Amino acid sequence: MSTNLPGPKGSFLLGSLKPFAVDLLNFLTTTRREYGDFVHFKLATVDSYLVSRPHLIRQVLVTDQDKFIKNQNFWKHFKSLFGLGLITNEHQSWRVHRKLSAPAFQPKRIANYADFMVGYTKEMLGHWENNAEVDLHDEMMEVTAKIVAKALFDAELGEHNEQLLDAMHTIEGMIPTRMMRPFAWQDALPLPSNIKYSKALRKLNQLVEGFIQHHKAQEAQGNESNSLLSVLMQARYEDGSRLPNKQLRDEVITLFLAGHDTTAITLSWTFYLLSQHPEKLTLVEEELERVLAGRDPGWDDLKTLSYTRSVIKETLRLYPAAHLIGRETTEDVELDGVKIKKGATVLMSPWVMGRDAEYFDDPLSFKPERWTPEFEKSLPKGVYFPFSAGPRVCIGEGFAMMEAVLLLAVIAKEYRLECVDRDEVEPFASITLVPKRGVKMRAIRRSEHNAQPDYQFKEQLA
Numbered sequence: 223m224s225t226n227l228p229g230p231k232g233s234f235l236l237g238s239l240k241p242f243a244v245d246l247l248n249f250l251t252t253t254r255r256e257y258g259d260f261v262h263f264k265l266a267t268v269d270s271y272l273v274s275r276p277h278l279i280r281q282v283l284v285t286d287q288d289k290f291i292k293n294q295n296f297w298k299h300f301k302s303l304f305g306l307g308l309i310t311n312e313h314q315s316w317r318v319h320r321k322l323s324a325p326a327f328q329p330k331r332i333a334n335y336a337d338f339m340v341g342y343t344k345e346m347l348g349h350w351e352n353n354a355e356v357d358l359h360d361e362m363m364e365v366t367a368k369i370v371a372k373a374l375f376d377a378e379l380g381e382h383n384e385q386l387l388d389a390m391h392t393i394e395g396m397i398p399t400r401m402m403r404p405f406a407w408q409d410a411l412p413l414p415s416n417i418k419y420s421k422a423l424r425k426l427n428q429l430v431e432g433f434i435q436h437h438k439a440q441e442a443q444g445n446e447s448n449s450l451l452s453v454l455m456q457a458r459y460e461d462g463s464r465l466p467n468k469q470l471r472d473e474v475i476t477l478f479l480a481g482h483d484t485t486a487i488t489l490s491w492t493f494y495l496l497s498q499h500p501e502k503l504t505l506v507e508e509e510l511e512r513v514l515a516g517r518d519p520g521w522d523d524l525k526t527l528s529y530t531r532s533v534i535k536e537t538l539r540l541y542p543a544a545h546l547i548g549r550e551t552t553e554d555v556e557l558d559g560v561k562i563k564k565g566a567t568v569l570m571s572p573w574v575m576g577r578d579a580e581y582f583d584d585p586l587s588f589k590p591e592r593w594t595p596e597f598e599k600s601l602p603k604g605v606y607f608p609f610s611a612g613p614r615v616c617i618g619e620g621f622a623m624m625e626a627v628l629l630l631a632v633i634a635k636e637y638r639l640e641c642v643d644r645d646e647v648e649p650f651a652s653i654t655l656v657p658k659r660g661v662k663m664r665a666i667r668r669s670e671h672n673a674q675p676d677y678q679f680k681e682q683l684a
Contacts, residue, residue, distance in 0.1 A: 227262035227271070227560060229253070237264025243402040246651040247573060250546070254574050260558065266404055268295060269566040271557075274578070276604030278557050279570045282549055283604075284612035289555050293548035293567055299400040299409055302423060303393065306469065307476025308617060322465070323473060323617060326453040332621050334448055335373050336521040339625055342368045343632040344518070350665050355642055358493055358661040362486035362629075363387075369625060370481040374474060375433040376449035386429055392422035394483065398652040430474055434467060450477060481618055484543040485625050487654055490661045491541035492533060492630060495588045497641040497663065502590060503634065506530055507668070510635050519631040527627055530634075532593035534626045538608035540588065542572035545655040547610055572608050573655070581605045639663040 230253060232238035241249045242265060250272065253261050259274035273279060282290055291312045297304075304310045311319060325331070346365045350356060367387060396419045400409055409416060437451050446452075454465060454473055465473070496503040509529045510519075519527065547570045555562045562568065577585045581601060583592070609616035616622070633639070641647070642662045650658040 227260060228257040229262040229272075230257070232264055236266055238270075239265045239404075246546070247649060250569075250571050250574050251577070254571075260560070265295075265567065269563065270569060271562065271566065272569045272571070272574075273557070274571070274574055275558070276575075276602040279575075279604035279607065280611070281557065282568055282570065283547070283607070283610060283614070286555065287612050287614065289551060289553055290549035290568065291552055293550045295550070295567065296401060296548060298406045299403060300397075302409075303479075304476050305472030307472040309476050309480065311472075317613075318459070319465075319469070319473065320613075320617065322457040322459075323454065325457075326450040327617050327621060329620060331448070331453075332373075332624060333521040335369075335621070336519075336624065336628060338372050339369050339628050340518050340520070340632055342372070343629050347633065347636055350637065352665070352667045354665055356663055356665055358639065358663045359486065359490040359657050360660060362489045363391075363482065365629070366482035366486040366489075366625065370478055373621070374450045374478055374481070375437070376447045376452070382429055382432075385425060389422040389425040389429070390479070392418055393426065394479075394652075398650075401653060426475065427471065430471055430478075431467070434470055434474070450474075477618065480616075481621065483654055485622050485629075487543045487656055488534065488537055488541075488622075488626050489629055490657050491655075492537040492626070493633075493639045493663065494641060494647050494657070494661050495537055495540070496533070496634075497639055499588050502533065502588065503638065505590075506533060506630070506634050507638075510631055514631070514635065519628055519635075521624070523631070524624060524627055527631060529590060530631055531623070531627050532590040534623065534630065535593045536588060536590040538572075539576040539582070539606065540586075541649060541655055542576060542608040543654045544608060544610065544616075545573040545649075545651055546571050547607075570607075572606075575605050575607070578605070636668060637665045638668055639665055 230238050230241075233240070238249070253263070253272055254274055260278070261272040261274075263270055263272070273282065292310060297310050301310065306315065306319075308316065308320060308323060342365050346361060364387060367390065371386070396415060399415060400419075403409065433451065437447065437449070437455060440447060441452075441455065451470070451474055454470055457465060459465075496506065506529060509527060513519075513523060513526050524531070549568045549570075551562055551564050551566050551568065553564050557568075576582065579585050583589075604611070609619040609622070640663060642664050643659075647661055648658040649655050
């Protein structure tokens with residue numbers, strides 16, 4: 223078996239760790255372009271591989287998935303945050319808890335959440351002023367936090383809103399720093415950043431524990447809830463026992479952070495792309511007028527809003543929130559005749575695959591119309607995987623797609639958002655793919671916009 227793969231050599235001690243850490247997206251793009259679709263490099267002492275062959279991605283994530291675990295060199299920094307939630311758990315424990323969590327995300331259940339998704343979004347729009355500037359990313363982070371809190375806890379954040387958002391912002395702001403540290407012990411040093419992170423995590427734990435205790439009190443009084451937490455509390459292991467509080471905490475925090483962050487990011491990129499392509503936004507608006515005829519969208523409209531859904535799919539192709547998926551081998555594995563030793567890291571990038579001209583015509587262009595049923599069927603499995611694939615595909619994929627389509631529909635029905643930044647909005651590759659400096663937009667009510675002369679964003683910048 224040949225192990226002589228091409229790839230960047232890097233430095234003697236750190237390998238390619240520095241360019242990987244400093245500019246991940248550039249490293250991934252350049253490595254794929256210069257060395258091909260199966261590349262070897264070192265991240266410090268760890269043998270690492272960037273795999274861009276669809277059948278190998280399927281092998282890692284689907285057919286041989288039991289020979290891989292989540293990359294421990296990365297997730298070791300977040301054990302205190304996610305514990306043994308679905309993102310970080312492994313082996314039989316993960317399989318048990320995935321099965322227990324699955325009923326919470328059945329279509330019939332998440333359909334019940336459509337109304338308050340729409341309601342919270344309209345409440346947000348009620349605070350906007352015509353022709354005012356908004357940081358859309360901040361707005362999306364706040365509204366999706368309210369939505370996921372309602373879905374998880376069946377509760378309004380109310381007085382806890384600011385505390386919860388502050389804690390989340392602090393934790394999420396520290397993630398890029400922690401993820402690039404080579405050693406876990408660095409997270410325990412009495413640095414100001416670590417102290418701030420620990421304080422925010424304690425506050426997050428306190429708030430979540432309060433929600434859990436409130437649910438238990440309501441349950442004891444015979445009050446039923448339609449929340450995701452309620453489903454988890456009703457779940458039983460094979461011996462009839464319930465999930466302990468620590469496991470509930472781990473699952474809830476995992477669902478909360480993953481459930482609001484990724485959708486907020488997707489919508490931020492969606493409106494940014496639409497602001498660059500007003501002709502695509504016009505198609506969205508025309509579909510909304512045709513399908514909704516002025517009313518609010520709901521669960522039953524999701525299948526009919528096909529172009530709106532295609533806009534989300536195209537955004538996920540160009541700016542996938544989960545831009546890099548890593549796995550660590552638990553035994554020696556063979557990929558296309560190459561022996562990958564136990565403990566190596568295999569990396570697969572939705573960012574790289576989504577921009578591959580072999581599978582996507584004019585790959586850097588924003589073309590929602592490409593997402594026809596025929597096109598989707600023609601894509602090899604392992605090319606488009608913004609929610610991962612196989613047994614560990616994101617459990618909240620249906621929830622996230624419903625939320626993204628509904629929020630896009632509600633906002634675009636009322637406002638046309640025009641980017642006010644003259645510079646291109648840059649992506650920053652943290653644990654997710656966030657807009658580096660937010661997304662500053664001018665919110666113009668559609669009634670006002672339609673009364674004005676046609677506006678072309680690119681002409682304004684010229």
